Amino acid sequence: MTQIFAYIPHQNGVAEDIAMEYPAAAQKIDASASLTAIVTGSGADLDAVVNEMTSIYSEVIKIDNADLAYPNAEVVRKALVNIIPGDAVFLTAHNTLGMDMAPGLSVKMDSAYAADIVDIEGIEGSTLKMIRQELGGAVSTHVESDISNGAVLTIRPGSFAPVEGGSAGGSITDKSSDAGDLSVKRKFLEIVEAEVGDVDITKSDVLVSIGRGIEDEENIEIAQELAEAMGAVVSCSRPIVDAKWLEKSRQVGTSGQTVKPKVYMAMGISGSFQHLGGVKGNPFIVAVNKNPKAPIFQVADVGIVEDILDFMPELTESIQDL
Amino acid sequence: MEILVCVKRVPDTAENEFELNSAGNDLDRDDLVYSVNEWDNYAVEEAIQIVDKVGGNVTVVTVGDDESEEVLRREMAMGANDGVLLCDDAFEGSDGKGIAALLKAEVEKGNYDLIFTGAQADEGAGQVGGMLAAMLDLPYASLVNKIDASDGGTITVGREIEGGNQEMNEIELPCVISIQTGINEPRYVGIRGIRKVAKVEIPVKGASDLGIDGGSVGDAGAKTKRVDYFVPDLGDGAEMLEGSTEEIIEQLIEKLKAKGGL
Numbered sequence: 001m002t003q004i005f006a007y008i009p010h011q012n013g014v015a016e017d018i019a020m021e022y023p024a025a026a027q028k029i030d031a032s033a034s035l036t037a038i039v040t041g042s043g044a045d046l047d048a049v050v051n052e053m054t055s056i057y058s059e060v061i062k063i064d065n066a067d068l069a070y071p072n073a074e075v076v077r078k079a080l081v082n083i084i085p086g087d088a089v090f091l092t093a094h095n096t097l098g099m100d101m102a103p104g105l106s107v108k109m110d111s112a113y114a115a116d117i118v119d120i121e122g123i124e125g126s127t128l129k130m131i132r133q134e135l136g137g138a139v140s141t142h143v144e145s146d147i148s149n150g151a152v153l154t155i156r157p158g159s160f161a162p163v164e165g166g167s168a169g170g171s172i173t174d175k176s177s178d179a180g181d182l183s184v185k186r187k188f189l190e191i192v193e194a195e196v197g198d199v200d201i202t203k204s205d206v207l208v209s210i211g212r213g214i215e216d217e218e219n220i221e222i223a224q225e226l227a228e229a230m231g232a233v234v235s236c237s238r239p240i241v242d243a244k245w246l247e248k249s250r251q252v253g254t255s256g257q258t259v260k261p262k263v264y265m266a267m268g269i270s271g272s273f274q275h276l277g278g279v280k281g282n283p284f285i286v287a288v289n290k291n292p293k294a295p296i297f298q299v300a301d302v303g304i305v306e307d308i309l310d311f312m313p314e315l316t317e318s319i320q321d322l
Numbered sequence: 323m324e325i326l327v328c329v330k331r332v333p334d335t336a337e338n339e340f341e342l343n344s345a346g347n348d349l350d351r352d353d354l355v356y357s358v359n360e361w362d363n364y365a366v367e368e369a370i371q372i373v374d375k376v377g378g379n380v381t382v383v384t385v386g387d388d389e390s391e392e393v394l395r396r397e398m399a400m401g402a403n404d405g406v407l408l409c410d411d412a413f414e415g416s417d418g419k420g421i422a423a424l425l426k427a428e429v430e431k432g433n434y435d436l437i438f439t440g441a442q443a444d445e446g447a448g449q450v451g452g453m454l455a456a457m458l459d460l461p462y463a464s465l466v467n468k469i470d471a472s473d474g475g476t477i478t479v480g481r482e483i484e485g486g487n488q489e490m491n492e493i494e495l496p497c498v499i500s501i502q503t504g505i506n507e508p509r510y511v512g513i514r515g516i517r518k519v520a521k522v523e524i525p526v527k528g529a530s531d532l533g534i535d536g537g538s539v540g541d542a543g544a545k546t547k548r549v550d551y552f553v554p555d556l557g558d559g560a561e562m563l564e565g566s567t568e569e570i571i572e573q574l575i576e577k578l579k580a581k582g583g584l
Contacts, residue, residue: 072491074461096483099441100464103418103452112545113418115447134445134551135333138340139349142549149545185461185494189478194486206583212336230584242504248486256486263583270335284581286574287560293339302577303560304570311567318571319584 002033002123005084006057007092009071010041013048018093018155020056020162025091025155028120029128036061037170038083040076042069054170056163064176073100074184081108082180087150089128094154095254102154111150114143118159123147136272137295156273197249199233205262206232209252210240211275213268213289213308217245223267226312229319235259237275253278268308271296288312323378323471325369325436327402328425328454329362331386331393332444347550358393361440363400365501367508369438370401372471379403381432385413385424394524399515400508410528415541422453423539427532429458434496436477441465441500448500455498463493464500 006022008015019037026035037057039050046064053060061083067075076097084090086109092098094116106113114130118140121129126148133140145151201207208227214220220234227234234250241251252259253275260281267288269275276299279285287300290307297303304311333340337355342348369380380402384390387409394405408424416424429437437455441464442448448464455462468480468488475495480488482502493499529536537543563570578584 073464077456096465096481096489099448100452100462100481103449104456104462107419107422107453107456113449113453114546115418115449129549131554132446135340136335136446138335139342139551140554141551143546144549145546185497186463187492189490189492191483192480192488192490194488230578232583238503244507251486254484255482258485263578263581265583284577284583285560286578286583291339293341297562298559300560302574303562304574305562306567306570314567315571315574318575322575322584 002030003085003088004029004033004035005061005088005090006035006037007080007090007098008037008039008049008053009093009095009097010039010045010049013045015049015052016093016095016157017162018095018157019053021157021160022091022155023056023163024160025117025120028122028160029089030123033089034059038063038080040065040068040071040079042066050172054168054172055166056168056170058168058170060170060172062172062174062176063179064174065179065182067182070188071097072184072186072188073097074186075182077101077105077108078182078184079179080105082178083175084109085150086110087148089147089150090152091155092152094156098154102152106152109150109152111152112145112147113152114145115154116156117153118156133273136270138270138293158277195247195249197247199250201233201235201250201252202257202259204233204259206230206265207235207252207259207261207263208232208265208267209235209237209269210267210308211237211269212239214240215309217243219309220245222309222312222316226265226316226319229316230265232265237269237272266296266300267312269296270294271299323372323376323436324432324434325373325378325380325438326429326432326434327362327365327369327380327382327397327438328450329366329382329384329393329397329440330359330443331356331384331390332359335444342551342553346552349551356389358396359440359443361442361501361503362397363508364503364505365438365440366397366400366402367506368469368501369436371506372436372469376471378435381406383408383425383428385409385416385421391524395516395519395522396511398519398522399511405522405524407524407526408532409526410536412529412536412540415544415547416539417544417546418447418449419453419545420539420543422450422457424532424534425450425454426457427534428527429454436471436496437498439498439500441502451498451500458498461493461497462499463491463497465502466499467502467505469499469505
């Protein structure tokens with residue numbers, strides 16, 4: 001029987017949403033598999049998460065250690081290697097902790113590794129069949145892993161249907177003493193909070209959001225004029241901030257701001273999952289992109305295949321004439 | 323400081339519209355434009371800036387075919403001192419661990435203080451750096467968007483985490499770091515720069531040079547394999563507005579009015 005272990009990321013005593021999504025992923029791997037949650041941390045925050053997880057998982061493993069109070073990936077990995085059986089399937093989120101911890105874990109466990117899984121087709125013999133994306137979401141791929149010696153999978157948050165409610169009444173096993181030596185060569189120092197910018201994009205009902213399609217720093221003015229005509233605010237995707245054309249506080253995405261506007265104008269944005277991860281609240285999404293195959297058209301409500309540099313000034317003018 | 327930067331030649335997502343081939347199982351690769359993986363340019367720039375400050379050498383390495391030499395030359399034109407191409411038929415079809423095992427063999431032939439990779443490449447896995455570190459038993463930090471390399475035996479790195487926050491860590495040397503975009507502004511490389519390094523000899527190493535059993539890497543050694551490419555059917559997707567630009571704008575304005583956008 002397949003044994004599946006799910007690592008629960010948490011903050012301030014609350015599990016992240018992915019904790020509710022692992023059960024659906026585990027079900028798709030092998031409906032008859034055992035599923036155990038693993039929670040690492042320290043003190044009252046850890047206990048709160050462990051208790052929360054007993055309503056969703058029938059088995060919850062708790063690893064309490066002062067060195068795990070902050071999830072330093074190097075420390076977490078060392079503890080997990082001593083806890084997870086060698087032939088198990090281990091699930092963690094494809095987030096900044098999972099990306100930090102999981103590839104090395106698969107090496108230490110000598111198991112297969114598959115990253116950023118968006119769907120699972122199931123097991124045939126010792127082959128696990130999964131789906132992931134490449135090239136910024138432009139194409140999907142079927143991948144197969146030989147899991148005869150176990151597997152480490154990172155699961156894309158939001159890809160599997162969350163379990164609702166839950167009264168699993170799970171049992172808690174304290175494996176703190178099995179974690180072993182947790183000394184590592186990387187020391188967590190502090191979290192530096194994101195800088196607050198001149199404009200708070202999270203407060204605006206309408207966002208004119210620009211991506212690579214803006215092409216040049218001086219073209220940003222075109223987006224600002226459209227935003228002004230609409231009574232909106234300009235936000236952007238990651239490449240615009242990387243190029244230092246706009247402040248980081250204007251970036252929408254998992255590594256930037258999470259916004260909940262009523263209307264989201266995605267102008268020249270291809271639509272990577274990291275970007276869309278920052279767009280919540282089911283807004284009306286208008287996508288304008290000259291590439292008819294841009295992934296953004298799969299999630300937008302309205303799509304327009306045009307060059308934003310030509311389209312935005314015309315739209316601005318028409319709105320001004322209203 | 324001796325720094326090794328691992329780079330990759332990839333299809334350029336900004337320059338290509340990806341289509342499947344006629345069999346529907348692979349990309350149509352006939353007219354694809356390739357370039358160096360975007361993250362790797364930031365990694366090479368960071369390495370050059372560190373060496374400019376504290377001294378040392380930057381070496382760039384890639385696993386690939388003959389055509390991958392062009393990305394090594396591009397990074398050398400940026401200012402990397404040396405390049406190494408790991409190339410062998412036996413390497414084809416390697417999974418992340420196969421690539422990491424090849425890079426490990428090359429790392430062990432040098433005496434590096436710092437090993438950089440891009441945070442991710444075309445496949446979007448972000449896996450090779452962490453695997454390489456674990457194979458070498460070196461500490462690792464991923465998604466790094468700030469490095470302070472002024473101290474002796476340790477460096478301070480900032481990791482980009484959720485919400486635009488930054489996680490500061492002190493990490494012992496030698497170590498492996500994966501570099502996130504935005505950490506610096508990679509310098510421009512002109513044709514003259516590329517010409518300057520056009521004749522520099524780039525050593526090519528195969529399985530025997532690296533002391534690697536060909537069966538442990540490549541397709542034979544891969545535990546995770548891509549079966550095919552496909553375009554998923556995600557339902558209807560967006561309602562596409564068509565017609566002249568004028569007509570499109572008229573339709574769009576009506577919709578924006580209805581949804582509170584105007």
